[in-house]
Amino acid sequence: MASEDNEVEDHRPLVLIHSLSSFKLPLQDRLITHFRLFDSLASPEASSVRALICVGPTPVTADTLDHLPSLRLVVGSSAGLDHVDLAECHRRGIAVTNSGDAYSENVADYAVALLLDVLRRVSSADRFVRSGLWPQMGEYPLGRKLGGKRIGIVGLGSIGSEVAKRLVAFGCTVAYNSRNKKPSVLYPYYANVHDLAVNSDFLIVCCALTNETHHIINKDVLTALGREGVIINVGRGALVDEKELVQFLVQGEIGGAGLDVFENEPNVPKELFALDNVVLSPHLAVLTPESFEALNEVIIANLKAFFSNKPLLSPFQQE
Numbered sequence: 339m340a341s342e343d344n345e346v347e348d349h350r351p352l353v354l355i356h357s358l359s360s361f362k363l364p365l366q367d368r369l370i371t372h373f374r375l376f377d378s379l380a381s382p383e384a385s386s387v388r389a390l391i392c393v394g395p396t397p398v399t400a401d402t403l404d405h406l407p408s409l410r411l412v413v414g415s416s417a418g419l420d421h422v423d424l425a426e427c428h429r430r431g432i433a434v435t436n437s438g439d440a441y442s443e444n445v446a447d448y449a450v451a452l453l454l455d456v457l458r459r460v461s462s463a464d465r466f467v468r469s470g471l472w473p474q475m476g477e478y479p480l481g482r483k484l485g486g487k488r489i490g491i492v493g494l495g496s497i498g499s500e501v502a503k504r505l506v507a508f509g510c511t512v513a514y515n516s517r518n519k520k521p522s523v524l525y526p527y528y529a530n531v532h533d534l535a536v537n538s539d540f541l542i543v544c545c546a547l548t549n550e551t552h553h554i555i556n557k558d559v560l561t562a563l564g565r566e567g568v569i570i571n572v573g574r575g576a577l578v579d580e581k582e583l584v585q586f587l588v589q590g591e592i593g594g595a596g597l598d599v600f601e602n603e604p605n606v607p608k609e610l611f612a613l614d615n616v617v618l619s620p621h622l623a624v625l626t627p628e629s630f631e632a633l634n635e636v637i638i639a640n641l642k643a644f645f646s647n648k649p650l651l652s653p654f655q656q657e
């Protein structure tokens with residue numbers, strides 16, 4: 339429809355891109371076909387905007403929300419939403435969505451890659467060859483087989499379920515811990531992580547970080563996992579008591595670790611650098627061009643559903 343001065347009216351809904359300068363939303367340019375974007379809490383549109391895209395770990399606090407009195411939807415671009423004040427959103431009647439299934443297969447692949455790397459010493463063997471030690475030392479220390487081992491999955495959501503599928507295909511058995519037992523899931527359930535650790539060879543941590551799950555992997559859990567145990571963390575650094583984990587690794591009281599996340603990123607405890615049974619990675623398990631494509635679809639689907647009063651595609655759920 340044309341307005342009086344012959345300009346075409348813009349019917350695209352208004353959406354705020356909420357982002358720290360260091361984070362850019364992948365494929366953001368594609369959103370402008372559907373939405374009118376702006377990116378400052380200080381701009382005049384802030385008072386009327388109803389939906390916000392929260393890019394990466396950009397905090398959404400009560401203070402952020404105070405700038406946005408009409409806000410009714412926060413669309414997270416990440417799987418974990420520990421940077422969003424979920425209680426405050428809930429209190430203000432603001433719905434929150436996350437990346438849904440967009441990243442799950444990528445993260446699960448990466449978790450398995452880290453586990454295989456720790457067990458078979460792939461990164462460490464690569465360093466051995468590159469540093470010219472092969473001709474001098476000959477044999478390289480043996481790794482361990484993955485198949486046949488007992489895997490404990492902490493958080494059987496969309497990522498944890500993909501991890502389980504993959505490890506069953508490797509011939510492992512799977513058990514899990516999550517907030518509640520899932521009636522449709524046949525894997526054994528443990529109501530606490532300690533008992534899961536007692537009954538597992540390796541733990542894969544992929545739950546959301548909340549007040550309840552902060553340091554869910556503590557000294558007792560690490561002790562229960564034991565000297566041959568391996569821990570993989572693709573969730574959030576603070577799910578693991580990092581100081582304890584470092585102590586356990588340095589003293590050989592646990593068999594190894596594969597870590598994509600840390601308590602104080604991008605700072606990694608220096609003690610870990612010398613350990614060949616530890617594989618370190620800079621928080622990139624979710625990142626592939628394919629996951630960006632999938633994320634873009636999830637974001638658009640959530641926003642379109644919201645603006646047409648339909649059910650949201652991926653309302654955030656804690657596992």
Ligand SMILES: O=CC(=O)O
Nearest residue numbers: 415416417418624
């Ligand atoms: O860590 C990445 C995410 O939560 O998406």
